Amino acid sequence: MLDLEARIRDWKWSLVLVFGGHHEIVEELESHLREEIDRLIQAGQTPTVALATAQAKLGRPVELAAEYSRAVAPAGWWLWGLLALFGLVLAVFLNAIFRATSMRGDLLLTVHVTSLTIGYLVAFQAAFLSLIYVLRWVRSPVTLGERRLLGRVLFLADAGVTFLLLAGLLLGMVWARAQWERFWDNDPREIATLLAVLWFGAITGLWLRLPQKQHLWMLCSLLGGSVGVWAWFGPHLLPLGLRGYGFSTWLPSALAVCTAVPLALTFLGMLPAGRLRRRSA
Amino acid sequence: MYDAGMKHPKDLVAASAVPFILSILEGGENYGYTILQRVRDLSGGEIEWTDGMLYPVLHRLESQGLICSRWDVSEAGRKRKYYTLSAAGKLALAELRQQWDLVHATLTKLWGTSHA
Numbered sequence: 001m002l003d004l005e006a007r008i009r010d011w012k013w014s015l016v017l018v019f020g021g022h023h024e025i026v027e028e029l030e031s032h033l034r035e036e037i038d039r040l041i042q043a044g045q046t047p048t049v050a051l052a053t054a055q056a057k058l059g060r061p062v063e064l065a066a067e068y069s070r071a072v073a074p075a076g077w078w079l080w081g082l083l084a085l086f087g088l089v090l091a092v093f094l095n096a097i098f099r100a101t102s103m104r105g106d107l108l109l110t111v112h113v114t115s116l117t118i119g120y121l122v123a124f125q126a127a128f129l130s131l132i133y134v135l136r137w138v139r140s141p142v143t144l145g146e147r148r149l150l151g152r153v154l155f156l157a158d159a160g161v162t163f164l165l166l167a168g169l170l171l172g173m174v175w176a177r178a179q180w181e182r183f184w185d186n187d188p189r190e191i192a193t194l195l196a197v198l199w200f201g202a203i204t205g206l207w208l209r210l211p212q213k214q215h216l217w218m219l220c221s222l223l224g225g226s227v228g229v230w231a232w233f234g235p236h237l238l239p240l241g242l243r244g245y246g247f248s249t250w251l252p253s254a255l256a257v258c259t260a261v262p263l264a265l266t267f268l269g270m271l272p273a274g275r276l277r278r279r280s281a
Numbered sequence: 282m283y284d285a286g287m288k289h290p291k292d293l294v295a296a297s298a299v300p301f302i303l304s305i306l307e308g309g310e311n312y313g314y315t316i317l318q319r320v321r322d323l324s325g326g327e328i329e330w331t332d333g334m335l336y337p338v339l340h341r342l343e344s345q346g347l348i349c350s351r352w353d354v355s356e357a358g359r360k361r362k363y364y365t366l367s368a369a370g371k372l373a374l375a376e377l378r379q380q381w382d383l384v385h386a387t388l389t390k391l392w393g394t395s396h397a
Contacts, residue, residue, distance in 0.1 A: 027352075028313065028336060028362045035314045035359070036332070059333035071337035072344060 004047050008033065011055060018065040018212050022141050025068065033058060062212050069148035079146055082132075083153060086125045093121055108178070112171035116193065119164030120228050123200065126157035127225020127262065130218050134269045137215075151214045154221045155207050161224070162200040169193050188235035196231040200224055219269045222262050229258040294328065298338050300381060303374040306348060306366040313339060313362065339364060347373050 008030070015026045033054050040050035058064065097117050101110040133150050136142050142150070172190060173183040184190070203224065207217045233251055305311055305319050313335055321329055342348045347370035350362050366374070 024362070025336070025340065027360060029333070031312075031359060031361055032314050032332065032336070057332040059331065064333045064337075067334055067337045068340060071341040 004037070004051060007051055008037075011061075014061045014212060015064070017215060018061045019068070019144075020137065020142060020147055020215055022144065029058065029064065065144070066148075069144045072144045075143070075146040075149040079149060082129070086129075089125070090118065090121060094118055106175075108171060108175045112168050112175055114168075115164050115171060116168035119161050119168060120196075120232050122157050122164065123161045123196070123224055123228035126154055126161065126221045127223075127228070129154060129157070130222035130225070131262070131265060133218055134222060134265045138268050138271075147214075151218065154218055155204070158200050158207065158217075158221055158224065159204045161228075162197060162204050165193055165197045165200065169197060188238055189232075192231035192235050196224075196227050199227045215269070219266045222269070223266055226259045226262045229255060289328065294330070297328075298330070298335075299342065300374070300377045302335075302338065302342065303347065303366060303370055303377065306364055306370070307374060310363045310365045312364065316364075342370070346370075 011033070012026060012030050015029060016023075019025050036054035036057065037047070037050045040053055041047060045053065059067075094114065097114045098110060101113045129150060133142060133147075133154075136146075169190060176185060177183050203217055203220045207214070234255060236251060237255070301320055302316060305316055311319070316339075317330055317332060317335055339348065339350075343350055343364070347367060348364045349367050350364050352360055352362055355361050
């Protein structure tokens with residue numbers, strides 16, 4: 001026997017996930033669904049058919065959220081400004097790294113180093129954007145326009161990180177084959193990069209498969225910053241004489257902070273929407 | 282805002298959505314579900330909006346200040362969000378009415394027919 005209330009609750013929960021705390025919107029859509037179900041049942045349909053028909057007429061939650069995003073004001077200028085700043089930083093780093101490594105006259109090595117460095121940089125920027133998203137989300141519902149833009153940017157960033165790190169990894173393997181006659185030497189940094197590729201690749205794949213869980217994937221992007229930090233700097237904790245970056249003495253503390261803060265914020269982000277928000281009068 | 286089986290171009294339906302909503306609300310307070318039914322009834326079933334597409338438009342109109350809303354509870358104990366036309370909405374409706382009257386008058390001249 002159909003438990004209509006349970007099915008409506010499940011559907012409502014799927015709306016809560018995609019609308020990220022905009023409870024009025026969810027309440028209104030639920031009210032509409034119930035009215036339509038009542039009308040269809042009175043017209044002679046069974047509750048099962050009425051529920052399915054009413055849900056189909058409203059549309060999938062992801063599509064509803066997309067329609068709302070198109071109808072509302074776009075993301076604020078502050079977010080666009082931040083993205084422009086990140087783009088500028090990337091451009092500066094890209095130029096600097098390319099110049100520095102190209103002086104060695106090895107194009108393959110240059111592209112390998114550039115790809116990896118830019119990949120990690122994008123991962124850190126994505127984590128920072130996710131951090132801002134969570135800090136705003138904890139205090140009040142993120143506007144639909146901002147949520148839509150952030151979601152798109154973070155998805156593209158995660159996909160981009162996957163591509164850049166994988167490309168860097170493969171180019172490194174080709175370079176190593178040419179230099180040392182072997183593709184893989186169990187270099188801790190390469191292993192760590194492979195793990196980072198798996199992490200970001202998994203987020204990208206799951207985001208494509210389950211876009212309604214966007215909030216969860218944005219939290220994973222936040223944790224991706226920790227993954228990137230550990231993958232890039234973590235191997236230097238190993239007593240293998242790897243070339244350091246000149247700040248090895250405080251590396252363990254930095255890694256601890258870069259792990260604890262994202263974990264704490266991810267935990268906050270997993271709380272029910274609005275749990276920590278100030279209640280309006 | 283269109284139905285897959287509809288014979289009216291979606292651009293036309295989308296363009297007419299705001300005048301429809303504002304005009305219906307000019308007649309008094311209403312909520313989303315009845316706005317949909319009203320459009321269906323007035324058009325004799327010819328214009329049928331996709332249910333989920335009305336609410337984003339209402340959301341936008343409210344954010345623009347053209348309509349106001351309040352929550353209330355129906356006789357059946359169900360929460361409903363009622364909408365009314367604001368002063369700004371009345372001005373916007375008057376302007377839309379002029380625009381649509383102009384389009385209608387121009388097409389009438391072009392087609393050489395008069396409409397009741």
